[in-house]
Amino acid sequence: MTLRFYDTASAEVRNFVPIVDGKVSLYYCGATVQGMPHVGHIRSAIAFDQLTRWLEYRGLRVTVVRNVTDIDDKILAKSEASFAPDFSPEPGEVAGEEWWALAYRYEREFLKAYDTLGVSRPTYEPRATGHIPEMHALIQQLIDRGHAYPALDDSGDVYFDVRSWDKYGALTRQNIDDMQAAPDADPRGKKDPRDFALWKGSKEGEPATASWASPWGAGRPGWHLECSAMVTKYLGAAFDIHGGGLDLRFPHHENEMAQSQAAGHPFANFWMHNGMVTYQGEKMSKSIGNTISPAEMLELAPPRVVRYYLGQAHYRSVLDYRPTSLQEAAAAVERIDGFLAKAAARFGGYTGIADGNYGSASTSINAFCEAMDDDLNVPRALAALHDTVRAGNTALAEGDNDAARQAMHAVVLMAEVLGLNAVAGSEAVSTREADALRVLVEAQLAARAAARADKDWVASDAIRDTLNQAGVVVEDGPDGATWSLKRD
Numbered sequence: 001m002t003l004r005f006y007d008t009a010s011a012e013v014r015n016f017v018p019i020v021d022g023k024v025s026l027y028y029c030g031a032t033v034q035g036m037p038h039v040g041h042i043r044s045a046i047a048f049d050q051l052t053r054w055l056e057y058r059g060l061r062v063t064v065v066r067n068v069t070d071i072d073d074k075i076l077a078k079s080e081a082s083f084a085p086d087f088s089p090e091p092g093e094v095a096g097e098e099w100w101a102l103a104y105r106y107e108r109e110f111l112k113a114y115d116t117l118g119v120s121r122p123t124y125e126p127r128a129t130g131h132i133p134e135m136h137a138l139i140q141q142l143i144d145r146g147h148a149y150p151a152l153d154d155s156g157d158v159y160f161d162v163r164s165w166d167k168y169g170a171l172t173r174q175n176i177d178d179m180q181a182a183p184d185a186d187p188r189g190k191k192d193p194r195d196f197a198l199w200k201g202s203k204e205g206e207p208a209t210a211s212w213a214s215p216w217g218a219g220r221p222g223w224h225l226e227c228s229a230m231v232t233k234y235l236g237a238a239f240d241i242h243g244g245g246l247d248l249r250f251p252h253h254e255n256e257m258a259q260s261q262a263a264g265h266p267f268a269n270f271w272m273h274n275g276m277v278t279y280q281g282e283k284m285s286k287s288i289g290n291t292i293s294p295a296e297m298l299e300l301a302p303p304r305v306v307r308y309y310l311g312q313a314h315y316r317s318v319l320d321y322r323p324t325s326l327q328e329a330a331a332a333v334e335r336i337d338g339f340l341a342k343a344a345a346r347f348g349g350y351t352g353i354a355d356g357n358y359g360s361a362s363t364s365i366n367a368f369c370e371a372m373d374d375d376l377n378v379p380r381a382l383a384a385l386h387d388t389v390r391a392g393n394t395a396l397a398e399g400d401n402d403a404a405r406q407a408m409h410a411v412v413l414m415a416e417v418l419g420l421n422a423v424a425g426s427e428a429v430s431t432r433e434a435d436a437l438r439v440l441v442e443a444q445l446a447a448r449a450a451a452r453a454d455k456d457w458v459a460s461d462a463i464r465d466t467l468n469q470a471g472v473v474v475e476d477g478p479d480g481a482t483w484s485l486k487r488d
Helices: 039-057 073-082 099-116 132-144 223-235 246-262 294-300 303-311 325-347 359-373 378-398 401-417 432-453 457-469
Strands: 004-007 012-015 023-028 061-066 148-150 158-160 196-201 219-221 238-245 267-274 277-279 319-321 472-477 480-485
Touching: 004 267, 023 039, 023 223, 039 061, 039 099, 039 238, 039 267, 039 277, 039 294, 039 303, 039 401, 061 223, 073 099, 099 294, 132 148, 132 158, 132 196, 132 223, 132 246, 158 246, 196 223, 196 246, 219 223, 223 238, 223 246, 238 246, 246 267, 294 303, 303 325, 325 378, 325 401, 325 480, 359 378, 359 401, 378 401, 432 457, 432 472, 432 480, 457 472
Parallel strands: 023 061, 023 238, 238 267, 277 319
Antiparallel strands: 004 012, 148 158, 158 196, 196 219, 472 480
């Protein structure tokens, strides 16, 4: 089946054909490092990690760029507040923290969360503050083309002239006259209140370290400009996919697309946006107290369970959090792990199938692939995975070792593609420790079988009780005893 993805710009699912045969260029918006990562950040990262893994599975070489916005009004405001005499730091906050130290501290928190939940590191992760010359060049291009102008009040600001670009509003299909004013700079220097800042002149009281020299005066870049400059530097004027959360479509991505195309760059071939996370049907809001952070989720459940939950819905749909959500995800992960543990115990661990022949599990693999090719339909892909788990358990119970082994290989493959085997701290299916455990347990089961043959039920029960205390569950069947590890 042909790869097909929903393109926000055209509002349709289209066949995906890379600009360069065999290669994919993907840019998705990373964090503005002003605070701890929230659940929306992590859901977005997992969605684009799943996309990357799938493209790679399909044999494409993927270059991933994910930016870090490390200079921003909120970063500066938060740093300034930390110097106030009455500042009362919350856990993790630092009094008297320079803006650049604050940004870097939170950048590390994001990286920690990504790593914990198995989000692959991007090919490159540029910071906005490292690309000021590229931003100056892009601004000058826009001025030269008649799409940008220095502020009328000599403040040092430079604005994008939205009415000079007749396609402005195309990404979100809005009319300029229906849009709200851009809130990113003082409107006194603008031709139109909807014009947005490309460069922000330094303001009184701002730290000198947050200002760079420019042809229009000392200042710092506007948020939207940063991404356009960075993606063009690393992926070129035309690239395959631009991604991010649904909340970034306007104004951020609308402005990115307008300024880049106005500068003469074709820009993204596909725009892909992941849906939001809600709390029992309502938008999360700190003011009403209905939020849950990734850190709080990780206190309630292991990383693989949290990743399963955040990655289980279709990437474009709303993911609703309820108090039972992580319990349900844990049960699903336990079903997968329970089957793999039983299968690994029977077959002496997992060894991959080099020729890709999955036998009786091929139907499930095909269903999984068709789902992922069809706009990354993870719910259908997970259904195929769980169908394979059920079939594998049935095969184990019936003693059909060939079918059980094929199901085991298929389940491991599908879990790997979805990133469930990449989570920090997840157990490998086959390790030296697992092999050692298997030998010891099977020796105990052999001794138990001998005791049962001699009708020494006391010794038989004692062996079973000892294994149970060690976390090994023994099940007797027509073909003898099988074992698996207890699941927490």
